[in-house]
Amino acid sequence: MYENQKSELEAAFLAVLGQETRLRLLYFLKDGEKCACEITPRMSEDPSVVSRHLVKLREAGLLESRREGVSIYYRIREPRVFALLELADEMIRSAAREKARDAIRAL
Numbered sequence: 001m002y003e004n005q006k007s008e009l010e011a012a013f014l015a016v017l018g019q020e021t022r023l024r025l026l027y028f029l030k031d032g033e034k035c036a037c038e039i040t041p042r043m044s045e046d047p048s049v050v051s052r053h054l055v056k057l058r059e060a061g062l063l064e065s066r067r068e069g070v071s072i073y074y075r076i077r078e079p080r081v082f083a084l085l086e087l088a089d090e091m092i093r094s095a096a097r098e099k100a101r102d103a104i105r106a107l
Contacts, residue, residue: 016060021045021053026062028079033075
């Protein structure tokens with residue numbers, strides 16, 4: 001039973017990261033807290049869509065938010081996510097190198 005719950009939680013967490021806009025939001029916030037008024041113009045999606053993605057990231061425990069007057073500020077809550085993304089980048093690069101080697105051998 002535990003393994004099923006574990007894999008279900010992992011799948012849900014990775015699904016949050018498996019969306020390009022959410023990754024762009026994380027990278028945009030990597031350097032520090034930003035107001036939603038700064039975030040929304042940097043994204044190509046409608047503001048309501050960006051807002052929903054920010055909520056998803058917050059619900060996943062990756063972001064924190066605070067309200068100041070009418071403004072909402074977001075910041076990274078869990079910086080270890082970038083280590084996970086770097087590991088994914090390393091795996092992607094490794095797979096690409098292997099594909100390239102295979103393509104050269106096939107010539």
